[in-house]
Amino acid sequence: MPMALIELHNLQKTYRVYQKKEGLRASIKGLFKRTHKEVQAVKGINLEVEQGEFVAFLGPNGAGKTTTLKLLSGVIHPTSGTASVMGYTPWERENDYRRRFALVMGQKNQLWWDLPAQESFRLHQQIYGIDTQQFQNTLDELSDLLGLRKLLSQPVRELSLGERMKMELTAALLHSPEVLFLDEPTIGLDVVAQHNIQQFLKYYQEKRKITILLTSHYMKDVAALCKRVVIIADGRIQYDGSLSGIIDETTNRKLVTLQFANPITDSLLESLKRFGDIVQQEAPRVTLEVTRDDVPAMLTAILDAHDIDDLIVEEPPLEDVIADVFARVSKASDEEPSLDEGS
Amino acid sequence: MATVTSGQPYHGSRVKTWWTILKISLEERFVYRGDFALGTLMRFLPIITQVFLWYAIFAASGKSQIEAYTKKGVVAYFMLTMISRAFSSMPGLCSGIALQVRDGEIKKYLIQPIDLIGFLLITRVAHKLCYYVIALIPFAFVFFLCRGFFENGWPQASILCAYFLSLVMGFLLGFFIEASLGLVSFWFLEVTSLVFVYNLLNFFLSGHMFPLDLLPDWASEFVNLLPFQYLAYYPAAIFLGTIPPEQVWLGLAVEACWLIAFIIIARVMLNRGIRRYSGFGG
Numbered sequence: 001m002p003m004a005l006i007e008l009h010n011l012q013k014t015y016r017v018y019q020k021k022e023g024l025r026a027s028i029k030g031l032f033k034r035t036h037k038e039v040q041a042v043k044g045i046n047l048e049v050e051q052g053e054f055v056a057f058l059g060p061n062g063a064g065k066t067t068t069l070k071l072l073s074g075v076i077h078p079t080s081g082t083a084s085v086m087g088y089t090p091w092e093r094e095n096d097y098r099r100r101f102a103l104v105m106g107q108k109n110q111l112w113w114d115l116p117a118q119e120s121f122r123l124h125q126q127i128y129g130i131d132t133q134q135f136q137n138t139l140d141e142l143s144d145l146l147g148l149r150k151l152l153s154q155p156v157r158e159l160s161l162g163e164r165m166k167m168e169l170t171a172a173l174l175h176s177p178e179v180l181f182l183d184e185p186t187i188g189l190d191v192v193a194q195h196n197i198q199q200f201l202k203y204y205q206e207k208r209k210i211t212i213l214l215t216s217h218y219m220k221d222v223a224a225l226c227k228r229v230v231i232i233a234d235g236r237i238q239y240d241g242s243l244s245g246i247i248d249e250t251t252n253r254k255l256v257t258l259q260f261a262n263p264i265t266d267s268l269l270e271s272l273k274r275f276g277d278i279v280q281q282e283a284p285r286v287t288l289e290v291t292r293d294d295v296p297a298m299l300t301a302i303l304d305a306h307d308i309d310d311l312i313v314e315e316p317p318l319e320d321v322i323a324d325v326f327a328r329v330s331k332a333s334d335e336e337p338s339l340d341e342g343s
Numbered sequence: 344m345a346t347v348t349s350g351q352p353y354h355g356s357r358v359k360t361w362w363t364i365l366k367i368s369l370e371e372r373f374v375y376r377g378d379f380a381l382g383t384l385m386r387f388l389p390i391i392t393q394v395f396l397w398y399a400i401f402a403a404s405g406k407s408q409i410e411a412y413t414k415k416g417v418v419a420y421f422m423l424t425m426i427s428r429a430f431s432s433m434p435g436l437c438s439g440i441a442l443q444v445r446d447g448e449i450k451k452y453l454i455q456p457i458d459l460i461g462f463l464l465i466t467r468v469a470h471k472l473c474y475y476v477i478a479l480i481p482f483a484f485v486f487f488l489c490r491g492f493f494e495n496g497w498p499q500a501s502i503l504c505a506y507f508l509s510l511v512m513g514f515l516l517g518f519f520i521e522a523s524l525g526l527v528s529f530w531f532l533e534v535t536s537l538v539f540v541y542n543l544l545n546f547f548l549s550g551h552m553f554p555l556d557l558l559p560d561w562a563s564e565f566v567n568l569l570p571f572q573y574l575a576y577y578p579a580a581i582f583l584g585t586i587p588p589e590q591v592w593l594g595l596a597v598e599a600c601w602l603i604a605f606i607i608i609a610r611v612m613l614n615r616g617i618r619r620y621s622g623f624g625g
Contacts, residue, residue: 075453076621091621098456110451112367114374119367126360127457155374 003084004048005211006072006179011081013042013067041067043235044081049213051178054205056226057215060326064235065215069181072213073103085179099128102172106184109164110171111156117167118152121174128175135174142170145200162193169197173204182214186221198224219318231322233329247315250325254295255279255314257287261307268306275301284309289316361465368469376477383478386425387485393421410557411585418492420554422485423579428551429471429478430510431517431574436467437541440525441534444620453617460522460609467518495584502581505591509578512598516573519605526609529616550576556585570601 019035020026042064049055057065070076071083074090074097083090088097104110111120125135143149146166151159156167165185172180185201186194202225205212216222222229223243231239231246239246256276260268264283272278275298276290290298295313302308315321372379397417400409407413412420440463443449452459498506524541528534546552548571555566555576566572577594580586586594 070450073454074621075450077618093453095456098454103450103454108447108450112371115367115371119370123363123367124455126363127455129360 003087005051005053005086006047006049006213007082007084008045008047008068008072009082011042011045011068011071011083012040012079013064013071013076014079015039015041040235042071042078045232045235045237047230047237047240049211051211052209053228054212054226055214055228055230056222057213057230057232058222058322059215059232060330063232063326065232066183068232069103069183069213069215073101073181074098075103099175100177101179101181102175102177103181104168104172104183104185106165106182106187109156109168111164111167113157114155116153117148117156117159117171120156120167120171121152124171124174130175138174138176139170142173145203146170146196160193162189162196165189165193165197166200169200176208178210180210180212182212182216184215184217186216186218194218194220201225219322223318231325233326234332238325238329243318246325247318247321251316251321252292253289253316254292255287255312255316256290256295256298257285257310257312257314258302258306258308259285259310261309271305272302361461364462364465365469368466369473372470372473379474379477383474383481386429386478387481390421390425394418397421410554412554412557413494415492415494416583417554418489419494419583420579422489422492423582424551424575426482427510427513427575427578429474430578431513431549433467433517433521436463436518436521437525437534437538440522441528441532444528444616445532449620453621460613463522464518471514498582498584502584502588502591505595506578506581509573509581509595509598512595512602513573513575513578516570516598516602516605519602519609520570523605523609523612526612526616529612529619545571545574548572549574550579554580554585556580570598570605573598573601 015038016036017039018030019037020030041062045064045068057068059065067076071078072085072090074093077091086097086100088094090097111117112123121135121139124130125132130138143152146169148163148166148170151163151167156164159167169185182201186197189197198221201212201214204210205225214221214226227242229239229241229243229246230237239249241249253276257280261284264281264286269278269281269286272286272288275294276288278286279289280287299311299313394417398414401407401414401417409417449459452462497503521541524534524537527537531537548555548566548569550572551574555563555572558566577586577598581591581594
């Protein structure tokens with residue numbers, strides 16, 4: 001049986017964090033006796049990713065996305081469970097493995113701050129043992145795609161955030177990794193820079209057929225790039241499938257917007273309420289949230305009874321649906337503590 | 344035969360890797376020329392105060408010689424410790440490691456196929472080289488002006504070799520001691536007070552504050568058991584001939600043992616620290 005490129009089995013990670021209570025007295029107590037709390041950041045993840053997939057991890061802060069990427073890149077050890085990436089166990093950190101993947105963290109800087117990015121790239125060439133000709137070709141290709149040519153000799157600290165992110169991506173791709181982990185690659189970027197990076201990632205992934213795991217808070221990133229979405233919340237996988245499938249699977253509601261020809265009266269609103277909740281009302285329009293199966297009956301009834309100028313039936317916005325999923329999960333595990341990401 | 348040819352390019356590229364790192368860190372160092380020039384000048388300030396202090400001590404004691412040191416000899420000693428310290432002091436190494444652990448920069452070395460200690464060492468070599476380039480002329484100038492203080496003139500060639508070796512080993516010893524201290528940050532995030540204690544011990548026990556041969560016997564036996572003397576006193580004492588030539592090499596051998604010990608300590612700490620880091624935090 002052929003193995004998937006990335007396989008995670010019941011992966012768990014528990015952090016021990018120092019609990020400090022408020023106030024000076026507690027701080028002094030803390031000098032002698034510390035209380036620690038176990039925080040389960042990842043509570044058992046099973047996942048298989050095939051070669052050439054572009055997978056998005058979605059989840060609220062502290063859901064375990066970054067922890068999962070850290071486990072996969074070998075920065076941390078799991079508490080239990082196994083993982084295999086291209087046949088390697090990430091946390092053994094074999095040099096062979098390290099030459100074949102890359103991790104880009106949107107909030108971390110890998111380039112030398114005071115030097116032009118070009119110098120950091122040269123260093124990467126040496127660290128990863130990239131052949132000079134191949135290095136030059138890759139760098140040319142990447143800097144053309146990302147429009148960086150003129151910026152290569154400018155000190156990194158003088159670059160804008162978007163330019164710097166592009167440089168980070170370039171640095172990460174110089175050794176042509178087969179697996180790429182991206183942690184919030186578009187965080188803090190403006191719409192244009194976000195779009196540029198999306199376009200680039202899409203093109204590059206399709207061309208090179210590399211495997212990418214991405215975490216992002218921007219639904220636009222995900223919608224533009226990933227066919228497969230994994231929702232992680234509360235340290236577990238809550239959903240694994242296509243983006244459009246999330247809506248089918250997690251909600252049975254639709255939004256119906258009606259534009260009335262006649263003024264909207266209170267009695268009209270009252271009569272609408274039996275079909276569903278009114279979510280927006282801005283004359284002459286009213287938007288209702290309606291159970292999917294009820295939509296045809298509702299439309300027939302309303303079209304019979306009123307003059308309707310315009311009519312829209314649509315899925316609820318993806319952001320709202322996902323926020324609902326997150327909220328459900330966090331409600332279910334309210335008594336359990338969550339861990340803030342980062343560090 | 345095949346193994347040799349397949350092994351060699353790897354080895355060759357390893358050397359090239361370190362060479363590139365060295366060149367790039369040199370470039371980075373030279374970005375801050377102003378800071379460096381100022382830093383070099385400031386190096387001379389403490390020694391001037393020390394010289395005045397010792398002149399006062401000589402004046403108060405009314406002697407022309409204290410133990411083995413004449414008034415001129417003391418000045419020569421302090422000028423030489425300045426050179427020792429130019430090799431063995433590691434500004435920012437320890438706190439730099441702590442900072443990297445604290446803000447997670449250390450991850451870079453876990454993700455990329457590169458060795459943290461090797462990388463730090465090579466950047467430190469660059470740091471020092473850059474410093475010597477800038478400091479060479481002012482140092483040479485000051486030493487030329489002060490040549491009268493060196494009553495014995497230049498030592499013989501073999502001693503000069505030993506002196507040079509002691510400086511290089513002093514650099515490595517200083518590096519590995521401070522790297523080990525910095526790696527403590529895997530266990531305690533904040534190492535500022537540890538560095539403070541180290542610097543204090545270093546100041547008194549390395550011979551930076553006073554020539555170690557002025558210590559009473561019991562104290563000097565104690566100091567001899569510690570590695571600090573190699574960071575300032577020992578090279579200077581070799582140069583001045585305070586250490587009998589037949590004992591010079593023995594001392595260097597002991598220094599080499601300390602060096603190996605601290606290389607091992609730093610390595611073990613890095614391995615354990617990373618295991619702890621990846622087990623707990625990340």
